[in-house]
């Protein structure tokens with residue numbers, strides 16, 4: 034299983050914000066979101082890892098599930114966030130979550146909801162990709178648009194796991210799209226729907242909060258700041 038990085042930090046987004054966690058970031062994602070904040074976890078961006086010396090920094094390694102758990106154990110925290118990239122597209126994630134559970138880890142999986150797998154986890158953090166994610170006029174635009182929405186997978190994940198639905202919101206137009214999106218699913222718990230501003234600095238996030246927060250109050254959703262930007266700035270491994 035190709036791993037980009039393993040590090041500890043505080044969870045900055047979602048229902049478990051503030052939880053000290055070990056982040057295991059897998060390589061590879063079928064999507065190419067316009068606003069992706071981890072492009073280095075996309076397969077084609079990783080081809081130069083060795084040349085760039087990323088291996089020397091202890092990242093960019095092909096590890097077995099046992100080896101990953103061995104590295105996780107060294108960090109001595111009870112909560113693991115498996116993220117990416119798209120971690121659900123790595124078949125070994127099933128074995129990884131099973132092994133982590135053998136050690137009683139609490140597990141969050143962060144996924145775009147386009148791949149299903151029989152993983153074990155305590156929080157399935159699904160971040161469905163709206164039309165605002167589609168890259169403009171690139172070689173990936175068409176495949177991204179075709180693959181970003183898999184309602185049968187999102188519905189199944191929501192039924193089987195403790196979930197949150199976390200939307201990246203860029204403009205006020207996205208709000209209607211979110212409500213249309215949600216109307217296609219059964220049993221959505223309004224307060225598990227989180228609206229997160231698309232922002233890489235505090236100023237933009239604060240501006241967007243002025244119209245996202247009232248919408249959340251009106252619909253029973255939760256406003257979801259990206260606390261890692263407030264805590265650490267827009268930096269990798271936070």
Ligand code: SF4
Nearest residue numbers: 062064065066069118
């Ligand atoms: S799904 Fe996540 S990792 Fe993949 S391109 Fe979109 S933001 Fe980046």
